[in-house]
Amino acid sequence: xxxxxxxxxxxxxxxxxxxxxxxxxxxxxxxxxxxxxxxxxxxxxxxxxxxxxxxxxxxxxxxxxxxxxxxxxxxxxxxxxxxxxxxxxxxxxxxxxxxxxxxxxxxxxxxxxxxxxxxxxxxxxxxxxxxxxxxxxxxxxxxxxxxxxxxxxxxxxxxxxxxxxxx
Amino acid sequence: xxxxxxxxxxxxxxxxxxxxxxxxxxxxxxxxxxxxxxxxxxxxxxxxxxxxxxxxxxxxxxxxxxxxxxxxxxxxxxxxxxxxxxxxxxxxxxxxxxxxxxxxxxxxxxxxxxxxxxxxxxxxxxxxxxxxxxxxxxxxxxxxxxxxxxxxxxxxxxxxxxxxxxx
Numbered sequence: 001x002x003x004x005x006x007x008x009x010x011x012x013x014x015x016x017x018x019x020x021x022x023x024x025x026x027x028x029x030x031x032x033x034x035x036x037x038x039x040x041x042x043x044x045x046x047x048x049x050x051x052x053x054x055x056x057x058x059x060x061x062x063x064x065x066x067x068x069x070x071x072x073x074x075x076x077x078x079x080x081x082x083x084x085x086x087x088x089x090x091x092x093x094x095x096x097x098x099x100x101x102x103x104x105x106x107x108x109x110x111x112x113x114x115x116x117x118x119x120x121x122x123x124x125x126x127x128x129x130x131x132x133x134x135x136x137x138x139x140x141x142x143x144x145x146x147x148x149x150x151x152x153x154x155x156x157x158x159x160x161x162x163x164x165x166x167x
Numbered sequence: 168x169x170x171x172x173x174x175x176x177x178x179x180x181x182x183x184x185x186x187x188x189x190x191x192x193x194x195x196x197x198x199x200x201x202x203x204x205x206x207x208x209x210x211x212x213x214x215x216x217x218x219x220x221x222x223x224x225x226x227x228x229x230x231x232x233x234x235x236x237x238x239x240x241x242x243x244x245x246x247x248x249x250x251x252x253x254x255x256x257x258x259x260x261x262x263x264x265x266x267x268x269x270x271x272x273x274x275x276x277x278x279x280x281x282x283x284x285x286x287x288x289x290x291x292x293x294x295x296x297x298x299x300x301x302x303x304x305x306x307x308x309x310x311x312x313x314x315x316x317x318x319x320x321x322x323x324x325x326x327x328x329x330x331x332x333x334x
Contacts, residue, residue: 038207
């Protein structure tokens with residue numbers, strides 16, 4: 001049976017929620033990673049993925065500037081990186097300088113991949129749509145990569161950015 | 168270390184993936200549920216959620232007609248319902264007649280809730296955006312409900328619509 005409650009209470013049932021790290025370069029060529037829980041696949045053929053980014057985030061500028069971005073699936077060992085990239089702003093710091101996280105060049109777009117991630121998807125910007133306090137960016141996947149070792153994905157498993165595995 | 172692979176191989180790392188059941192009434196007043204794995208929250212204030220629906224699906228017509236829809240988080244006990252609602256078309260059958268699944272009326276929109284779900288969110292249609300072979304519908308959450316009993320969400324845990332829990 002259902003009972004009506006405030007949204008803030010109901011949405012606590014969403015966990016585990018997948019985590020991705022989106023990366024785009026700013027106008028100075030600095031690659032800026034941001035941790036996001038609001039993401040989904042949106043098309044099978046051609047393959048496309050969407051992310052929702054808060055309007056106040058520096059990532060909005062970087063994605064609009066470079067018109068491409070990486071979607072990286074962090075591994076369960078990357079919780080500290082995910083927390084750091086999700087709590088600092090690229091306006092203030094160079095996140096990849098401040099936090100040691102191995103990267104490698106993307107193949108088809110001007111961005112970077114996370115070497116220790118489960119997978120990385122290189123996306124070209126397909127569209128953007130405003131939705132409340134966020135912007136939905138849709139990216140077309142033009143190149144895909146997986147880790148040479150088997151890894152588990154990182155999830156938010158509870159309120160307060162509690163991270164872990166889900167399986 | 169990353170190695171480049173086909174998208175179809177890389178995307179197999181996405182699991183577990185959350186499952187929702189979206190419900191909208193058609194022009195005859197028939198409530199039509201569809202099971203979807205491609206969904207995300209897109210705004211915090213006001214609360215909004217998005218779903219990606221295949222362009223060929225009957226649900227496209229029902230959502231455009233009623234301009235509102237329910238997003239239901241099925242419980243781990245609802246795997247059979249999720250498989251049924253995801254494999255039949257509302258063009259051919261009345262899914263709620265063919266498969267026994269308890270429903271109750273929504274409060275703020277002309278739709279139904281799933282009584283045994285973990286949670287139900289009543290949404291008014293905010294926007295739609297085409298993305299490849301799918302349409303992204305954004306809904307504004309206008310009323311929220313949770314189950315009076317504690318339940319676990321249903322996830323797709325592997326290829327071939329393998330369903331289960333994730334925690």
